[in-house]
Amino acid sequence: xxxxxxxxxxxxxxxxxxxxxxxxxxxxxxxxxxxxxxxxxxxxxxxxxxxxxxxxxxxxxxxxxxxxxxxxxxxxxxxxxxxxxxxxxxxxxxxxxxxxxxxxxxxxxxxxxxxxxxxxxxxxxxxxxxxxxxx
Numbered sequence: 001x002x003x004x005x006x007x008x009x010x011x012x013x014x015x016x017x018x019x020x021x022x023x024x025x026x027x028x029x030x031x032x033x034x035x036x037x038x039x040x041x042x043x044x045x046x047x048x049x050x051x052x053x054x055x056x057x058x059x060x061x062x063x064x065x066x067x068x069x070x071x072x073x074x075x076x077x078x079x080x081x082x083x084x085x086x087x088x089x090x091x092x093x094x095x096x097x098x099x100x101x102x103x104x105x106x107x108x109x110x111x112x113x114x115x116x117x118x119x120x121x122x123x124x125x126x127x128x129x130x131x132x133x134x135x
Contacts, residue, residue, distance in 0.1 A: 001112055005102035014097055020090020023083050030058075031065035051135045053128040054079070074134065078127035 008014075029035060035058060044052035060075035064083060072080040096103040108116065 001109070002107040004105055004107070006105035007102045008097065008100070014093050016089040016093030017097065020086045020093065023086035024090060026061055027065040027083070027087075030061045036062060051128075051131045053124055053131065055131050055135055076127065076131060078123060 039058045042052055042055050044050070045055060054076070056076035057079040060072045060079045061083065063069075063072035063075060064080055069080070092103070095101075
């Protein structure tokens with residue numbers, strides 16, 4: 001893994017702003033619209049009786065949008081942490097874009113990328129196990 005500072009190049013897509021903006025939009029929608037009243041029930045759970053890996057995500061976002069971090073984490077910890085991370089990256093990306101300062105850049109080898117992918121799958125499976133036991 002290499003960590004270095006990198007200056008933004010013209011025309012570069014700011015994925016931190018894109019994904020963070022989506023997270024911010026999701027929180028605003030969950031805060032100001034009654035999403036729980038028109039959100040569909042889980043088809044996977046309806047067919048199998050087992051909660052899907054994303055069960056509780058909508059309720060988690062609603063709790064987070066109302067500032068209830070504990071309830072959000074209890075509903076779906078992976079969704080809560082992902083949304084919080086996206087907001088942090090959004091803020092960082094926006095600051096570096098506005099101030100035009102070099103940003104921290106991380107470069108991974110192929111082996112490290114594969115380890116991150118495997119860890120991501122394990123996190124999703126662990127979250128699914130938690131959701132299955134908790135909901």
